[in-house]
Amino acid sequence: MSASTLAKFIVSSLNLIAALSQTATNGASLLGTLQAPKLPEFLTSNPLPAGFPWGTKTATNSNPYTQSPNTGVTRYYNFNIQRGQIAPDGYQKNVILINGQFPGPTIEANWGDMISVTVNNNIAGPEEGTSIHWYVLLQTQTPWYDGVPSVHQCPIPPGKSFTYTFKADLYGTSWYHAHYSAQYAGGLLGPMIIHGPKIFKYDVDVGPVFLSDYYHRDYFDLVKQVMGNESSPVVFSDNNLINGKMDFNCSTVTDGTPCTNNAGLSKFNFQTGKTHLLRLINAGADGTQQFSIDNHVMTVVANDFVPVQPYTTKIVTLGIGQRTDVLVTATGNDTTSVFMRSNLTCTPTNQPDALAAIYYPKANTNTRPQSTAWQPNSTYCGNDPLAQTVPIFPITPAPNPAVTQVFDMGLEVNSTGHSLWTMNQVSFRGNFNDPILLLAKSGNTSYPYDPEWNVYNLGTNQTIRFVVNNKTPFWHPMHIHGHNMYILAEGDGAWDGTIVNPNNPQRRDVQIVRPNGYMVVQIDNNNPGVWPFHCHIAWHLAGGLYANIMLRPSDIRKMNIPSTFSQTCRDWADFTSTTVVDQIDAGT
Numbered sequence: 001m002s003a004s005t006l007a008k009f010i011v012s013s014l015n016l017i018a019a020l021s022q023t024a025t026n027g028a029s030l031l032g033t034l035q036a037p038k039l040p041e042f043l044t045s046n047p048l049p050a051g052f053p054w055g056t057k058t059a060t061n062s063n064p065y066t067q068s069p070n071t072g073v074t075r076y077y078n079f080n081i082q083r084g085q086i087a088p089d090g091y092q093k094n095v096i097l098i099n100g101q102f103p104g105p106t107i108e109a110n111w112g113d114m115i116s117v118t119v120n121n122n123i124a125g126p127e128e129g130t131s132i133h134w135y136v137l138l139q140t141q142t143p144w145y146d147g148v149p150s151v152h153q154c155p156i157p158p159g160k161s162f163t164y165t166f167k168a169d170l171y172g173t174s175w176y177h178a179h180y181s182a183q184y185a186g187g188l189l190g191p192m193i194i195h196g197p198k199i200f201k202y203d204v205d206v207g208p209v210f211l212s213d214y215y216h217r218d219y220f221d222l223v224k225q226v227m228g229n230e231s232s233p234v235v236f237s238d239n240n241l242i243n244g245k246m247d248f249n250c251s252t253v254t255d256g257t258p259c260t261n262n263a264g265l266s267k268f269n270f271q272t273g274k275t276h277l278l279r280l281i282n283a284g285a286d287g288t289q290q291f292s293i294d295n296h297v298m299t300v301v302a303n304d305f306v307p308v309q310p311y312t313t314k315i316v317t318l319g320i321g322q323r324t325d326v327l328v329t330a331t332g333n334d335t336t337s338v339f340m341r342s343n344l345t346c347t348p349t350n351q352p353d354a355l356a357a358i359y360y361p362k363a364n365t366n367t368r369p370q371s372t373a374w375q376p377n378s379t380y381c382g383n384d385p386l387a388q389t390v391p392i393f394p395i396t397p398a399p400n401p402a403v404t405q406v407f408d409m410g411l412e413v414n415s416t417g418h419s420l421w422t423m424n425q426v427s428f429r430g431n432f433n434d435p436i437l438l439l440a441k442s443g444n445t446s447y448p449y450d451p452e453w454n455v456y457n458l459g460t461n462q463t464i465r466f467v468v469n470n471k472t473p474f475w476h477p478m479h480i481h482g483h484n485m486y487i488l489a490e491g492d493g494a495w496d497g498t499i500v501n502p503n504n505p506q507r508r509d510v511q512i513v514r515p516n517g518y519m520v521v522q523i524d525n526n527n528p529g530v531w532p533f534h535c536h537i538a539w540h541l542a543g544g545l546y547a548n549i550m551l552r553p554s555d556i557r558k559m560n561i562p563s564t565f566s567q568t569c570r571d572w573a574d575f576t577s578t579t580v581v582d583q584i585d586a587g588t
């Protein structure tokens, strides 16, 4: 079905009220309903020095990377991870849920709090390991809690629990997701919001707007296709969701799977004349999203965890993992209702268009909006120009880095017809039983028999530049853990040495690299650990488009890694001594 037929189908539908209950579509989650709580400016359950949990620190008087506050408060969460069956878009599907919710619970904390999440792996029938990545807090002094199996920890075995404790050291909009194989495409993900200094005035925090491409097939089945040599390795998404909801045309289902038309769209309220903060998050597996609101203009105020000088736009582009905070003034009247849209672009999909409804106070919330979309002026699917995105807190990166590391991204088909994604000719494959950070802690920083671990030990070099050359005809959202990268340049072809905004370049933790293009980024070496640097497209990551950046191993040796890590590795070894883990992909 074409996008425009789908739109007509939805608008002309007689079934104005969602055909399925919230429980049937999203389990115990309230996201996407008018009952979803609006977010507070900050959590008030702790002392408020100078009126704020973070005292007198502001976005402009404190370096976000070195001067985060310590509130002395810990926010506790308990995650029970289990298989379940839901129908987010009407198509009934086996998924993995956190506390019965899809999307998973929203984690909230104040800047400077500690967050402690106990993850209980109750995945059974069949059993699977898991681990969760907290996207992307710096994990300074706690690099082991970054959550990547075979790098930071052994997977949490079925039937076991593991507690992550880390600092909310940056503030803004983010998410968390399973980092075990492509498990997050099976449902293991949720929003994470860190409240911090308010930089721009707004009246209502609408909360997370979670955008995700969606697959009806089981995630492991998709990984098998991607990693196999039997058919094309390209998988197509079936739908596109906003806060876990969208409709689907069930006539296209031919295999007898239960499916209901008009499952229901996500709904939001706008207050006439007020300014609303929307926290856009691309939490998909593959697709770049172009987000817009009919008849409304948006003001971008942050990209990833980095507040930026505001600029207005009608369309925001987000690669996988990217977040953008936008302010939207409700310029309609009391009865206005409009569509929020997110379109998959430059991405293999059978249904690219996600819709949600925004209702003003006196609009009938049981009818669909009738508004029409902004027409895009260009088909470009990269991020906004670097010249346009200027951080509020300026930092000038060192002009002459101590070391420049070149990465060539490649795609090759080996002699048995398997497609492999590579960073400098190496297709990453981790070993669940032997995490690299734990080896580094014991003083072992070289892995001559394991070149596929793709470790770059950059020692104590103060500043490190990466020149990334994309030798493939595909878009890739490149992501680093433990850092915000200075994005010095990006473009087509090869880098000519020019740096955009050299005194205060854009910083973020994901940047889209163009097909056959380049990206030049830089990091400061102030966070000892082993940090994944990878494409965030789940299918490319599965195929090995990944490198490990090892920083300051002599400092790693001095750190005290909690004993729960060796216990989890012993438990994982026990589990794998009786169960063969079918690791067909990179593993992370």
Ligand SMILES: *[C@@H]1O[C@H](CO)[C@@H](O)[C@H](O)[C@H]1NC(C)=O
Binding pocket: 001, 005, 006, 009, 249, 250, 251, 252
């Ligand atoms: C739904 O899909 C069927 C099968 O592809 C198609 O014939 C039909 O036109 C679609 N319905 C609408 C309203 O687009």
Ligand SMILES: *[C@@H]1O[C@H](CO)[C@@H](O)[C@H](O)[C@H]1NC(C)=O
Binding pocket: 332, 333, 334, 335, 336, 337
């Ligand atoms: C309110 O705005 C809608 C468009 O959103 C318009 O169709 C309608 O006529 C307006 N109503 C009034 C009373 O101005």
Ligand SMILES: *[C@@H]1O[C@H](CO)[C@@H](O)[C@H](O)[C@H]1NC(C)=O
Binding pocket: 003, 004, 007, 290, 291, 292, 315, 341, 342, 343, 353, 373, 374, 375, 376
């Ligand atoms: C999104 O898709 C709709 C329906 O196909 C289209 O009208 C709209 O222009 C698209 N918006 C963007 C930003 O691409």
Ligand SMILES: *[C@@H]1O[C@H](CO)[C@@H](O)[C@H](O)[C@H]1NC(C)=O
Binding pocket: 314, 315, 374, 375, 376, 377
């Ligand atoms: C397209 O360009 C025109 C002219 O510059 C501008 O007014 C309009 O807002 C643009 N549309 C979008 C969707 O950005």
Ligand SMILES: *[C@@H]1O[C@H](CO)[C@@H](O)[C@H](O)[C@H]1NC(C)=O
Binding pocket: 229, 230, 415, 416, 417
């Ligand atoms: C697929 O790979 C297997 C080995 O993994 C090989 O035996 C088989 O011949 C390959 N099939 C094709 C069509 O290349």
Ligand SMILES: *[C@@H]1O[C@H](CO)[C@@H](O)[C@H](O)[C@H]1NC(C)=O
Binding pocket: 227, 414, 415, 416, 417, 418, 420
């Ligand atoms: C090709 O890659 C696949 C997936 O990594 C691997 O299983 C297979 O053994 C490789 N084939 C050869 C000939 O090395």
Ligand SMILES: *[C@@H]1O[C@H](CO)[C@@H](O)[C@H](O)[C@H]1NC(C)=O
Binding pocket: 434, 439, 444, 445, 446, 447, 448, 449, 450
């Ligand atoms: C370091 O660890 C790797 C991977 O386990 C192993 O192959 C290598 O022998 C170890 N080196 C030393 C010196 O122990």
Ligand SMILES: *[C@@H]1O[C@H](CO)[C@@H](O)[C@H](O)[C@H]1NC(C)=O
Binding pocket: 403, 405, 457, 458, 459, 460, 461
């Ligand atoms: C800097 O990095 C290079 C690898 O690019 C490494 O060989 C060298 O030892 C590092 N220097 C220091 C001082 O750690």
Ligand SMILES: [Cu+2]
Binding pocket: 475, 476, 477, 535, 536, 537, 540, 541, 545
């Ligand atoms: Cu990629």
